[in-house]
Each structure stands twice: as structure tokens, then as C-alpha cells.
Amino acid sequence: MKRVAILISGGGSNMVALVRSMTGDHPARPVLVAANDPAAAGLARAREMGIPTAAVDHRAFGRDRAGFEAELLKPLLAAAPDILCLAGFMRVLSPEFVARFAGRMLNIHPSLLPRYPGLHTHQRALDAGDAQAGCTVHQVTADLDAGPILGQARVPVLPGDSAATLAARILAQEHLLYPAVLRRFAAGDRRPILLG
Numbered sequence: 218m219k220r221v222a223i224l225i226s227g228g229g230s231n232m233v234a235l236v237r238s239m240t241g242d243h244p245a246r247p248v249l250v251a252a253n254d255p256a257a258a259g260l261a262r263a264r265e266m267g268i269p270t271a272a273v274d275h276r277a278f279g280r281d282r283a284g285f286e287a288e289l290l291k292p293l294l295a296a297a298p299d300i301l302c303l304a305g306f307m308r309v310l311s312p313e314f315v316a317r318f319a320g321r322m323l324n325i326h327p328s329l330l331p332r333y334p335g336l337h338t339h340q341r342a343l344d345a346g347d348a349q350a351g352c353t354v355h356q357v358t359a360d361l362d363a364g365p366i367l368g369q370a371r372v373p374v375l376p377g378d379s380a381a382t383l384a385a386r387i388l389a390q391e392h393l394l395y396p397a398v399l400r401r402f403a404a405g406d407r408r409p410i411l412l413g
């Protein structure tokens with residue numbers, strides 16, 4: 218059975234989808250949910266589901282990213298995950314941190330990578346006049362939002378869409394895509410999953 222830790226920053230809806238998926242014949246189980254913000258709503262949701270949680274407030278470290286990451290590593294290493302899932306985790310991780318989990322760290326990003334790495338993805342898709350948008354699950358490498366793609370889900374951009382309506386349509390697909398990719402990845406299969 219593979220052990221999965223999940224890093225979040227906010228509401229944690231993707232984390233909830235991942236945790237709920239890891240039952241029955243799923244080859245993995247959740248062992249830790251950690252956040253960079255003690256007020257992240259997802260921490261309470263994780264506790265309600267019986268998952269151990271940890272919080273390391275990045276603001277206490279100012280510009281000392283190495284110090285923040287060293288503190289974050291403590292509960293993570295104690296949980297001994299085989300797979301680390303970033304699920305709405307909004308801090309950039311150093312190459313040194315990423316190297317510790319090389320080949321076993323996943324991220325979900327709300328765009329059809331390689332389009333729109335970084336922030337404000339939905340507005341950028343609207344501004345570009347794209348007919349389709351979506352989300353991507355990829356392996357995390359030292360380059361931001363650029364690792365090997367493990368799955369994508371597409372949605373149409375509809376007339377009258379705002380960044381908020383597009384984000385909601387994509388988020389529903391994120392909740393399908395990420396669990397599907399994690400299940401396949403935990404079973405050792407890295408063929409990409411394409412939805413939509």
C-alpha cells in the first residue's frame with residue numbers, strides 16, 4: 218500500500234477528492250495533510266475525515282524559504298510518504314525540496330499546460346480567446362508547472378464566462394482527474410489520462 222501526503226493552502230477540495238478516492242482496492246492511502254497556512258479550511262476537512270494534519274505558517278519565516286521548508290519537512294518525513302500530492306499548494310518549492318521527492322511528487326494546475334503556468338490561469342485563457350480550457354496533473358520538477366504531464370481534462374469556454382465561472386467548471390474536472398491520475402500513478406502506471 219502506497220502512503221500519500223497532501224500539501225494544501227486553502228479550501229482543499231482537491232484534497233478531499235483525493236482522500237475520498239483512496240478506499241477499497243485503491244493502491245494508496247492518505248497519511249498526512251499539511252498546509253502552509255494554519256487557517257487553511259482544508260485542514261479542518263482533513264481532520265473530519267480522520268487524516269493527521271500539520272501546519273507550518275510560511276509567514277513566520279519571511280524570505281527564509283529554506284527555513285520554512287526545513288520545518289515543513291519534519292512532519293512530512295515523519296509520515297514517510299511514498300507519494301506527495303500538491304493540491305492547491307500555493308508556495309513555490311525549492312529545487313532541493315523537489316529533489317527529495319523526485320519522481321514521486323504530483324501537482325494539479327488549473328490550465329492546459331504548457332499554456333499558462335503560474336497564476337491567473339482562467340483570466341489568461343479568457344483574454345487569449347481560447348475555445349477550450351482545463352486542468353493538468355503533472356510530475357513536479359524544479360521548473361515551475363513544467364514537469365511530465367500525467368493527465369489533462371478539457372472543458373469548453375462558454376460565451377459570457379468570467380474567470381469565476383470558468384474556474385468552477387474546471388474545478389469539477391479537477392476533482393475527477395486528480396483521483397484518476399493518482400490511482401494510476403500509485404499503481405506504477407505513468408501513461409497520461411485524458412478527459413473531455
Ligand code: GAR
Nearest residue numbers: 227228229230231304305325326327
Ligand atoms: C485548484 O483550482 C488548483 O488547481 C489550484 O488552486 C485551486 C485549489 O483549490 N492550484 C494552483 O493554482 C496551483 N498553482 P482547492 O484548495 O479547493 O483544491
